[in-house]
Amino acid sequence: MEPEEAPCMPVIGEAAPDFEAVTTHGPLKLSDLRGKWVILFSHPADFTPVCTTEFMAFAGIADELARLNVQLVGLSIDSVHSHLAWVRNIKEKMGVDIPFPVIADLDMKVARRYGMIHPGQSSTSTIRTVFFIDDKGVMRAMLYYPMSNGRSMPEILRLTKALQTSDAHGVATPANWQPGEKVIVPAPKTPEEIEKRMKEGYECKDWYLCFKKI
Known part of the structure; x- marks a missing residue:
């Protein structure tokens, strides 16, 4: 039996922790995305109301993020089968396609590596985190939200553009x-x-x- 991954917290300005994971789009290794910016975000659980609104909202900004050379990646402590069923449900019931991969983190390895588990909220679900990782694999910004409140997509876009503007100029x-x-x-x-x-x-x-x- 593998030893449990120790909880930790990424640090702005340092390399984002690498990982390999199963996703709704197949296997994904973070370092394979080098050359793109990555927005890695977690949600507490599939088939829940706030998370459903957020997934539709992330889908709504996915094209604009892609034009900024950003890859969206979602995550929760659910199975890939649950993710696929939920994505299908959002398409059938809400008419929204989810274009980005969603990590199935049943063993919580990625969640622990990124400090997504806050026992004061839940020991078995991730809080709402957003990690901004640049095209060199460096952690540039982090946002943490409680399980009860959805995130602001305009702020996620604004911060992405601000970070890229700072770099460019x-x-x-x-x-x-x-x-x-x-x-x-x-x-x-x-x-x-x-x-x-x-x-x-x-x-x-x-x-x-x-x-x-x-």
Whole structure:
């Protein structure tokens, strides 16, 4: 009998834990998706009301995410047969196709590796997590929601675009940033950089807070 996987928590800025798993689209190894961004998300259980609304909502943004070079991957502690039946049910009853793979994590190996099990909520179901993994396999952001509340798809899209914008232009994004809005130029780190910054033509509120259009 294999030893139980110790619970742990991924760390932003470090490599996302690799895994191999069975999914509704066949076997999947995270490292095989290198070159794409990955949004890995968990749901508590198949055939449950909040999760059903979320799956339809994720399906609704799947095409836009694909245009951003993002692969969606779902997960819960259910069998692949349950996943397939639920996906079929969503198609038959709601008229929505689920285009992304869903991991069957019956042994909880992936869930434990990613800190998806929170005993204060349940010891046998995952909470609602969202992990943003970049095209180099690095963990870039994490969102955790309780089992009782569904996630915001506009925020998942917004954060994906913000992360990719920061990478592409070497900038940060302000609170509530939306694509097309001004971004933040990284703050200078020396007195010389401060003097230079104030002459570079940015929209500066002060030496440490400057904006620009991209």
